[in-house]
Amino acid sequence: MGNVVFVWDGEKVSRRKIAVVVGFFILLAYIVLAYMFTDSKLIVVPSEVVAGLAVIGIAVLMYPFLRSSGEGLAFGYISLKFVEGFLMIVAGLFFLSSGVLFDMRNPIYVWHAFIFIFSAFAFYVLLYRSRIIPRWISVWGVVACVSLLIGSVLELFFSYQLLKLFYILIMANEVFLAGWLIVRGFNLEKV
Numbered sequence: 001m002g003n004v005v006f007v008w009d010g011e012k013v014s015r016r017k018i019a020v021v022v023g024f025f026i027l028l029a030y031i032v033l034a035y036m037f038t039d040s041k042l043i044v045v046p047s048e049v050v051a052g053l054a055v056i057g058i059a060v061l062m063y064p065f066l067r068s069s070g071e072g073l074a075f076g077y078i079s080l081k082f083v084e085g086f087l088m089i090v091a092g093l094f095f096l097s098s099g100v101l102f103d104m105r106n107p108i109y110v111w112h113a114f115i116f117i118f119s120a121f122a123f124y125v126l127l128y129r130s131r132i133i134p135r136w137i138s139v140w141g142v143v144a145c146v147s148l149l150i151g152s153v154l155e156l157f158f159s160y161q162l163l164k165l166f167y168i169l170i171m172a173n174e175v176f177l178a179g180w181l182i183v184r185g186f187n188l189e190k191v
Contacts, residue, residue, distance in 0.1 A: 023181030048092025
């Protein structure tokens with residue numbers, strides 16, 4: 001199979017290019033945090049839609065690499081990522097409304113947090129099994145997911161501000177992973 005994974009419109013796409021795109025999409029998914037800095041509908045709505053599409057794009061691009069490391073878990077991962085991306089898009093569109101639909105954004109993001117945790121956990125387990133990135137990055141991701149799960153459960157009973165502290169570990173991991181994929185790509189010997 002060489003270095004070619006997909007053929008789109010007659011163009012062969014290398015594993016290296018896919019790694020770069022996945023890295024870029026991971027960073028792009030964090031555009032969803034734009035709502036923390038502004039209430040502008042012109043910024044928040046497109047950023048949440050783009051972030052949702054990036055989340056789905058990551059899963060679609062990674063599925064062929066992860067499937068052989070656990071088909072059931074890989075299917076669960078891609079399914080959860082589609083739900084996560086869809087929820088992000090819906091939450092973005094609800095930002096355009098007022099009243100009940102706008103108020104539904106917070107419950108959507110509570111569900112989103114748990115879907116993200118379980119899909120990220122599956123992702124890092126699959127990455128660990130596949131060895132397409134260094135295992136220590138995968139272990140870091142699993143630890144970050146457990147930390148985020150603890151923080152999310154605590155957030156249900158305590159302050160929303162507490163949850164933000166638990167995001168630091170996963171955000172650092174994902175930004176590092178994105179950089180790794182952009183600069184180093186996949187371990188081609190393992191793919």
